Amino acid sequence: MSEQIELSSPPFDSVSSVRFSPKSPSHLLVSSWDTTVRFYDIAANEQKAKFDHRAAVLACCFSDDSHAYSGGLDTSVREFDLNTEKINHLGQHSDSISSMNFSRDQNVLVTGSWDRTVRFWDPRTSSQQLSHNVPERVYLMDLVNNTLVVAMASRLFHIYDIRKMDEPAQIRDSSLKFMTRALACMTDGQGYATASVEGRIAVEYFDPSPEAQDKKYAFKCHRQTIDDVDHVWPVNSLAFHPVYNTFASAGSDGTVSIWDHKLKKRLRQYPKYHSAVPSVSFNCDGTKLAVGVSYTWEEGEEGARTAERPSVYIRTTGDEVKPKGWTGS
Template identity: 60%
Template sequence: MADAKEIELETTPTDGIACLSWSPADANHLLVGSWDSSLRLYDTQANQQRAKFDHKAAVLGACFSPSPNTIFSGGLDTWLRMWDLQTEECRVLSSHSRPISSILYLTESNLIATGSWDSTVALHDPRAGQPQISSFEQPERVYHMDAVGNTIVVAMGGRKINIYDVRKMEKPMQERDSSLRFMTRALACMPTGEGFSIASIEGRIAVEYFDTSPAAQAKKYAFKCHRQAVDGNDHVWPVNSLAFHPVHHTFASAGSDGVVSIWDHTAKKRLRQYPKYHNAVNAVSFNKTGTKLAVGVSYGWDKGQEGARQPENGRVSVFVREVGDEVKPKAKA
């Protein structure tokens, strides 16, 4: 059950939540991509589905342009689509040879960046007659991307991480291995531009910094999270999503344990753990003003095929929570 500060959206997808993305122009408009091959636009204030866009396969990535009437999406069918919300017309901008896993709108350059399981990152200009500008080979499949300013962070298979300046994409500024021992499951850049956080399938989060000086690198650290004792045994859950608060620069983590936590990465403290949800939390995202947190809840396949047959695991939910002082960092002594 949602509490007093939280609503559950109506007319939600019929399969797992794959991605959430808020509008940069309207603090109430939310995109939800799903494994049911749909992309849905919600007015969260009115609790109303405004539009539904059907794809040929699961939608793994979506984002708005700065214009409130243009959105982009991609996923298992490999196509990058651009949608006009006024006319609901679709234009296929380009495609990858394998599924698109991540889509970003780069506001500094007005370009679309896509990451794919075909081990490439591509840049697209939606204003051009030939939208795809260029493609850049990566050493592994691209699982996640995020950007701050002109910096793009690419998290890949094999725990590899490439960091690019979008103006000089021919070669990464930095090539790193994740400081976590297991596969990267989530990535988010700090709004301050100082660094990023990554999370793994093994219930850990790492906080890293772009500055390669010894002083800056000494600040990076990792910690355990999303774990619980079950019958005397420590049960470890994947961390599925990370999201930084746009104002206070704390961050939210979401796990397959059904828990969302708020962290102050500077003070190295957990600020809040929200009441547990009915299933795995697959995605979280703050709106542009930081007043709302979207939470996508659905079966995450951690219990395999057998778990998928359980009736309670068929429920798919998107909650929108009003956030308050719990996302503010700890006052320094």
């Protein structure tokens, strides 16, 4: 069995996000700067559907096996029926939509935007339920159980209980000195990891007690010394394994690494890809890792001229994603 397949019919422009279905291990969404969201069956290696926006799509997610959502630079929040391929326009932000998550517990779609709001949508009524102002542009969000982490400009973080959005449960500054580029919540709900444009990852815990906060730490990664010069790349994406709670990091150096954050160790670095890796995602049973590979504009127009066409790879995971000495249930 090959460790990795490349999906046929990838996007034409840079990949913004790869997201697996919460229920079906072979269903994948890929949003792109080519203004599309593509829906794949990775087991059959085929594109099942393609949905268009009027501008680059930055974020996408599933609610269940038959519905998906997306948003981006055209500010429109869209719902797709994956069976009928019908598009439903749920509503609008007043600036680009940067991030979205679906809460299956509360049955709401949560969207974050550069318009400095976090909005909640009820797909059943096709309407916006609530809009919450935040102090800065929303760059990234992630949700575990009822805890929503919102990463904003100015290295600001708000942590909310989504059942009580009138004020954040916690307000934090990033532990990293540079702009936040990636965020993912731990599968066990204990905390989150965040990463910066300057090749560092911080591991954080929700529990505000001094004992829990003593466990937080940050480390350098996605760096390389070439001819005595230190090259530092942005960490673009983080994803926690749904079973083992280890995590993957993806960088503009074209590499993906697997980390055991409890032991503070790297378990594996996969062979380098042809371009930067803007997004990674584990499927619901943790047997596959989707890796979006495309140019991420670090070299501007110059680099774009020679950039390869984007690719999406599906890697079969093995023991490298398990923590050392895992006995598990």
